Amino acid sequence: xxxxxxxxxxxxxxxxxRIMLECSQTKGHDRMYWYRQDPGLGLRLIYYSFDVKxxxxxxxxxxxxxxxxxxxKFSLSLESAIPNQTALYFCATSDGPGLYxxxxxxxxxxxxx
Amino acid sequence: xxxxxxDPGPLSVPEGxxxxxNCTYSNSAFQYFMWYRQYSRKGPELLxxxxxxxxxxxxxxxxxxxxxSKYISLFIRDSQPSDSATYLCAMTLTGNQFxxxxxxxxxxxx
Numbered sequence: 001x002x003x004x005x006x007x008x009x010x011x012x013x014x015x016x017x018r019i020m021l022e023c024s025q026t027k028g029h030d031r032m033y034w035y036r037q038d039p040g041l042g043l044r045l046i047y048y049s050f051d052v053k054x055x056x057x058x059x060x061x062x063x064x065x066x067x068x069x070x071x072x073k074f075s076l077s078l079e080s081a082i083p084n085q086t087a088l089y090f091c092a093t094s095d096g097p098g099l100y101x102x103x104x105x106x107x108x109x110x111x112x113x
Numbered sequence: 114x115x116x117x118x119x120d121p122g123p124l125s126v127p128e129g130x131x132x133x134x135n136c137t138y139s140n141s142a143f144q145y146f147m148w149y150r151q152y153s154r155k156g157p158e159l160l161x162x163x164x165x166x167x168x169x170x171x172x173x174x175x176x177x178x179x180x181x182s183k184y185i186s187l188f189i190r191d192s193q194p195s196d197s198a199t200y201l202c203a204m205t206l207t208g209n210q211f212x213x214x215x216x217x218x219x220x221x222x223x
Contacts, residue, residue, distance in 0.1 A: 004156075040121070042215035043157075043201070090156050097208025099145050099164075104156030 003027050006091050006105035013081050013112055021076045021108050023091030031094045032074040033102065034058075034066060036087040043090070049074055081112040116140055119202055119214030128223050132189040136202035136214045139183065143204040143212075146178050148187045151199045151216065160200075161187070192221045 004025045013019050023032065034046040045058030047066040055066060063085060065077045078085055088109050092102040119136045126132055134148075145164055149157035161176040163169045163185075169176045175188040185204070189196055202214040 040215060042117075042119075043213040045210070092156075094208075097205075098211070099162075099205070099208045101147050101149070101159035101162055102157075102211075104149075104158065106154070106156050 002106065004091055004093055004103050004105035006089075006108050008108060009106065010109045011111070013110070015082055015112055017081050019078045019081055019110070021078075021089055021091075021110070023074045023076070023105060025072050025074075025091075025093045025103075027093050027095070027103055028071075029093035029095050029103070030071065031096070031098065032068065033092040033094070034064075034074070034076045035090045035092060036060070036085075037090060037107075038087050046076065046089075078110075078112075081110075083112045086110060086112050116212040117202060117204060117214045120217055121215055123218040123220060125220045125222060126192055128192060128194060128221055130192050130221070132192050132196070132219060132221075134187040134189075134200050134202075134217050134219070136185050136204075137183055138185070138204055138212070140204075140206070140212075141180070141183060142206050145205050145208065146176070146185050147203040147211075148174075148176055149201040149203060151201060153198075157201055194221045194223050197221050 007022045033048040035043045049068045091105040117138045147162040148160045150160045151157040166180045173190045177186040197220045199216040201216045205211045
């Protein structure tokens with residue numbers, strides 16, 4: 001089993017729909033992150049959490065919300081999806097500050113039509 | 114100006130060639146530097162990390178940091194078709210926020 005599991009792998013949804021992307025990890029890491037990846041823009045941080053009671057906005061949090069249900073689970077919600085939220089979404093974890101790197105999931109490819 | 118600049122390529126080389134991938138950055142305070150490899154339809158995986166200036170070698174891979182020039186490099190020796198991927202650089206001051214390059218697409222032709 002993968003250390004960081006994201007579901008679903010692919011999703012097509014309509015404009016205005018609410019959608020949730022889920023992430024679970026078996027690394028035992030405290031810190032979890034949500035990034036989106038767009039061609040030419042690279043990885044951009046949406047939200048991050050240093051522990052269950054800690055949630056922080058990243059660079060591009062507008063239109064998104066998150067929930068840290070447990071140390072191992074971190075979900076990302078799009079309350080009302082719009083086409084420019086079409087992207088590849090990655091969940092990542094780190095042991096402490098992540099100075100030795102992140103562990104990424106395999107990603108969710110989201111298309112909003 | 115972006116914090117981190119990386120040439121997107123694509124870069125295409127014959128098998129066995131030496132590959133040089135580079136990033137420049139604007140914030141002289143960055144202390145930790147990483148290279149990730151991302152295969153198609155997969156998440157990035159950490160390839161190498163270095164602290165401050167200098168070189169670090171791991172098998173066919175060498176990471177180099179030149180803080181005076183604000184320039185980092187990843188060299189791949191004896192490149193293999195399995196090295197075909199997108200390579201992302203990343204850097205941070207304290208680990209609380211990382212800055213990623215946009216990635217360079219590499220194809221190694223058998």
